[in-house]
Amino acid sequence: PQVNDDVPSTANGATEGIKRNPYASNASDLLSNVSNFQLIESTLREGEQFANAFFSTETKIKIAKALDDFGVDYIELTSPAASEQSRKDCEAICKLGLKAKILTHIRCHMDDAKLAVSTGVDGVDVVIGTSSFLRQYSHGKDMSYIAKSAVEVIEFVKSHNIEIRFSSEDSFRSDLVDLLNIYRTVDKIGVNRVGIADTVGCANPRQVYELVRTLRSVVSCDIECHFHxxxxxxxxxxxxxLEGGARLIDVSVLGIGERNGITPLGGLMARMIVADRDYVLSKYKIHKIREIENLVAEAVEVNIPFNNPITGFCAFTHKAGIHAKAILANPSTYEILKPDDFGLTRYIHFANRLTGWNAIKSRVDQLNLHLTDEQCKEVTMKIKKLGDVRHLNIDDVDSIIRDFHTDVNTPRLSPVSSDK
Ligand code: AKG
Structure with missing residues (x-):
């Protein structure tokens, strides 16, 4: 059964009477950007690195338009240096006249920078590996070379009056002093953002908070973060x-990207709406998440995972009898997200042996039948008994309810006497 969320509750399910949202970031923490964040949507860059991804120009345009309509702040595209078609696609998307700013993502190299600025993008995201792993086994350059080429590329991009971000690849396995030095250098020459990248997905939240907080005290520009x-x-x-003071987060639809990907757009929205509902609703069309995820899932030929935040098939399904009872009385008892916000409905799974009589009563009502509470309890016992023996489906339960209803409403005939 589906129930209507018509029981008053405070934002995000907080108990009536609690004034401040208990899930918001600490109000006294002035560096937190939980209520002031931006999204750099990278399905068309990081997402292209997903094993299954091949986006035709037409698909890229569809995805870019859908993300723009959703309200992302930036759309990041594959480097025009990657291939001739990537360059043409970048130009085509720049010409769409979207509200979102269009970025492209390049190596810290003048050839890439020249190509990038020629496409018409609003900004360039530059990256270079700074960890000893990448310095030794990837590009083979030392920190002074990195600083020199970063300055050259940044000044060149800035001279075209577009945005520039400098990011260190594999930041969490880089030497902290090296990192802070390079960020300080690029901040001084006026980058719009510096980026921290957890390229191998090794960082934990405490390490993230500490690095972002440290960097926040070193640079004056915005901080962007990218998490595998x-x-x-x-x-x-x-x-x-964001709590530490970063302002921008890289996301992709369903988190698609290199290996098992990055922060998913939908999952981050689930997290952020709990922290600041008004901010999220004022900026992003979250009821479009399902449509956007379906679009991308189809394009890269994957299914939406069953346990995906928001759109997993059971994300708003309640099964246990005690949960169903409470949900029917007030959905906030077992839901921190409101399905309505995402254009979705909750579902109470009643066709199983864990079901309770409240869920069955609600199903009886939906079937437009009338049974007393005692009768609902009785028919629930029958359903549980069958549920102990085999898997049930909705039809099984509906048949048991209907038969029971017919039984209790059929007048009992008094035994016919044979005496004349
Ligand atoms: C990574 O390091 O995993 C990247 O994809 C680059 C991130 C960035 O440019 O900040």
């Missing part, structure tokens, strides 16, 4: 980064 999800911390890390 190898160890399952991508959403939590994004949230703590």
């Amino acid at each position: 999800n190898d160890t399952g911390c991508a959403i939590a890390n994004a949230y703590t980064a």
Whole structure:
């Protein structure tokens, strides 16, 4: 059964009477950007690195338009240096006249920078590996080379009056002094943002908070963060980064990206609406998440995971009898997110042996039948008995309810006497 969320409750299910949202970030923490964050949507860059991804120009345009309509602040595209078609696609998306700013993502290299500015983008995201792993086994350059080429690329991009972000790849395995030095250098010459990237997904929320807080005291520009999800911390890390003072988070639809991807757009929205409902609702069309996820899932030929925040098939399904009872009385008892916000409905799973009579009573009402509470309890016992033997479906339960209803409403005939 589905229930209407018509029981008054405070935002995000807080108990009546609590004034401040208990899930919001600490109000006295002035550096927190939980209520002032922006999204850099990277499905068309990081997402292209997902194993299954191939986006035609037409699909890229559809995705870019859907993300723009959703309200993302930036759309990040694959480097025009990656291939000739990538360059053309970048130009085509720049010409769409979207509200979101269009970025492209390049290596810290003048050739890439020249190509990037020629496409018409609103900004360029530059990245170079700073960890000893990447310095030794990837590009082979030392920190002074990195600083020199960063300054050259940044000044060149800035001279075209577009945004520029400098990011260190593999930040969490980089030397802290090296990192702070390079960020300080690029901040001084006027980058719009510096980026921290957890390229291998090794960081935990506490480490994220500490690094962002430290960096916040070193640079004056905005801080952007990029979290891979190898160890399952991508959403939590994004949230703590904002608490620490980062302002922008890289996301992709369903989290698609290199390996198992990055912070998912939908999952981050679930986290953020709990922290600041008004901010999220004022900026983003969260009721479009399902449509956008379906679009991308279809394009990369994957299913939406069953346990996906918001759109997983059972994200708003309640099963246990005691949960169903409470949910029917007040949905906030077992829901921190409101399905209505996402254009979705909750579902009470009643066709199983864990069901309770309140869920069955609600189903009886939906079937337009009338049974007393005692009768509902009785028919629930029958359903549980069958549920102990085999898997039930809705039809099984409906048949038991209907038969029971017919039984209790059929007048009992008095035994016919044979005496004349
Ligand atoms: C990564 O390091 O995983 C990237 O995809 C680059 C992130 C960035 O540019 O900040």
